[in-house]
Amino acid sequence: MKLPAEYYQGEDVVAIAKDLLGKLLITSIDGQFTSGVIVETEAYNGRCDRACHAFGRRTPRTEVLYKAGGLSYVYLCYGIHSLFNIATNVEGKADAVLIRAIEPVEGVEVMLKRRKMDVLKPQLTAGPGSLSEALGITTRLTGTPLSGSTIWLEDNDKTYDSDEILIGTRVGVAYAKEDALLPWRFRVKDNKWISKAK
């Protein structure tokens, strides 16, 4: 059921981002097992997308994006939030998919504890910074293969029809100018676990 490495090495990062909806994201960190269904993603293309960290430069931080797909890329934003990405495409092509929201499945108590919450609310995992914290993902997981036993994805019988998927523009990337208008944000329609629509 675990997704093979080849799955992440496709040419079309946008298609992968869309297909990831409904897949299971699982982490086993510090002996704590947690999982959730991916309900919101964004695609980033390293070659023609100004919003991608790897656009126009290759630095130690973005090096993992240039490697073959199937690695995790965790970026610390605003000094507070860890954003979880999946590096895709083949070596030399710096594409990535940002996971923006999941629907909790297993280990809810663990997630609540990590988030210092005592009641299950949508905001537990809605938003890239929140879901990373809930799953225990931190920057030290950057470069971790998704085929390992720390963090991985599994196929799920649950797939969404195209009429159940909302496509929109990405948020928080206004500085990328015209690239911010690309319709590379995918989310599941009428799902209460996605981050609030703008």
Next chain:
DNA sequence: GCAATGATTTACT
């Protein structure tokens, strides 16, 4: 070596 800034969240006015 040092200063500027961001794939955001949260709390407060």
Next chain:
DNA sequence: GTAAATCATTGCC
């Protein structure tokens, strides 16, 4: 609705 928190990475000196 607006503003503050907070630090690794980056780019310039």
